[in-house]
Amino acid sequence: MGGEAKLAQRPSIFEIVAQEEMRGMVRRALRYILVKYATRYPRYLLRAAQHFDETYGLLLLLLERHHLREWGASFSENFYGLRRSRPAPDGTVRNLESKDIRRSLLFLILVPYLTHRLDEAYEDEASRSTLGLPAGSETSRANEPTWRRQCRRLLRATWPTIHLIIHGSVPVYTLAYAFQLTDFPSLWYHLTGQYLRRAGAEDLQADETRIKERALARTLALSRLPFLPRTLKRIGYLLQGAMGFLRVALPMGVFFLRFLEWWYASDYSRALSTRPIPPPPSPLLPASSSDEDTEGLHVPLPEDPKTCPLCQKPRVNPAALPSGYVFCYPCIWKWVEDRATCPITQTPTQPEAIRKLYLSSSAN
Numbered sequence: 001m002g003g004e005a006k007l008a009q010r011p012s013i014f015e016i017v018a019q020e021e022m023r024g025m026v027r028r029a030l031r032y033i034l035v036k037y038a039t040r041y042p043r044y045l046l047r048a049a050q051h052f053d054e055t056y057g058l059l060l061l062l063l064e065r066h067h068l069r070e071w072g073a074s075f076s077e078n079f080y081g082l083r084r085s086r087p088a089p090d091g092t093v094r095n096l097e098s099k100d101i102r103r104s105l106l107f108l109i110l111v112p113y114l115t116h117r118l119d120e121a122y123e124d125e126a127s128r129s130t131l132g133l134p135a136g137s138e139t140s141r142a143n144e145p146t147w148r149r150q151c152r153r154l155l156r157a158t159w160p161t162i163h164l165i166i167h168g169s170v171p172v173y174t175l176a177y178a179f180q181l182t183d184f185p186s187l188w189y190h191l192t193g194q195y196l197r198r199a200g201a202e203d204l205q206a207d208e209t210r211i212k213e214r215a216l217a218r219t220l221a222l223s224r225l226p227f228l229p230r231t232l233k234r235i236g237y238l239l240q241g242a243m244g245f246l247r248v249a250l251p252m253g254v255f256f257l258r259f260l261e262w263w264y265a266s267d268y269s270r271a272l273s274t275r276p277i278p279p280p281p282s283p284l285l286p287a288s289s290s291d292e293d294t295e296g297l298h299v300p301l302p303e304d305p306k307t308c309p310l311c312q313k314p315r316v317n318p319a320a321l322p323s324g325y326v327f328c329y330p331c332i333w334k335w336v337e338d339r340a341t342c343p344i345t346q347t348p349t350q351p352e353a354i355r356k357l358y359l360s361s362s363a364n
């Protein structure tokens with residue numbers, strides 16, 4: 001490949017940053033969905049939500065493995081039309097082989113997972129030391145095995161440096177890549193020894209031929225199989241097809257979630273959603289006084305709403321029940337303590353449910 005052709009295939013720093021951003025968005029979107037549904041279906045999803053990093057890692061493994069094998073790029077790279085390639089010793093560029101795919105997966109999934117976990121573990125350790133808890137000598141850790149104690153000591157000693165190298169490498173590589181001092185957009189690509197390039201016309205042609213040939217080969221293979229294996233194979237192909245569908249559906253879903261996020265944070269939605277205050281619920285009606293069984297448990301509602309239904313005098317020290325009716329506090333306390341009902345509506349009521357009303361004396 002000539003120098004100029006190589007330059008034309010070199011993705012800009014903006015494409016690299018965009019695909020990184022896309023990865024982060026997929027993670028956030030999945031987390032959002034999982035947490036939302038875990039509160040609704042805790043029986044099935046709570047465990048997955050509690051171990052989000054592991055769940056995400058597993059899903060990502062399936063997704064990225066498929067994309068690397070099918071398109072020679074991670075999911076987000078493929079979305080931006082990028083491909084991974086690896087320079088061969090003779091100077092030519094070749095596509096990924098299975099050992100390259102394994103290495104890619106290592107740096108796409110396992111390394112981010114481990115750094116995240118170690119970050120958490122270190123923060124835990126660091127907060128312990130700032131609280132003045134001497135590491136390894138607390139009572140809860142007294143019977144901890146020695147190797148664990150040594151591991152934690154090692155973490156405290158080395159993690160800040162490793163953390164600095166990982167995070168410090170990001171701006172260094174970004175700048176170096178932007179000024180064409182390196183062809184590796186980040187430390188991880190450097191460690192895998194893989195470059196990114198834009199998918200060219202010949203890549204798309206090759207994809208098309210490959211897909212056609214495979215479809216033909218599958219039809220041929222299927223026609224030779226007996227019924228049961230044929231059905232099983234068909235289901236397998238369908239699942240692979242679903243993975244291909246995700247290639248389009250996942251970015252769409254992520255962008256849609258982003259849109260919703262923006263929408264709910266924006267003034268537009270607030271302007272649209274300021275609805276009028278709903279009318280209050282209709283009051284509980286007094287129980288019918290003709291009922292023989294309620295004798296002694298029931299009082300009629302007085303004509304004047306300022307009169308206490310129990311003592312039939314102007315209300316003093318008002319208190320309300322959940323039914324909405326208001327009495328003098330001493331009157332209703334005594335009634336509810338004796339009978340545990342509302343004197344007007346007969347709804348069961350406990351003394352704890354009585355609410356004192358603080359009004360100006362004229363509003364009694």
Ligand SMILES: [Zn+2]
Nearest residue numbers: 308311328331
């Ligand atoms: Zn009263």
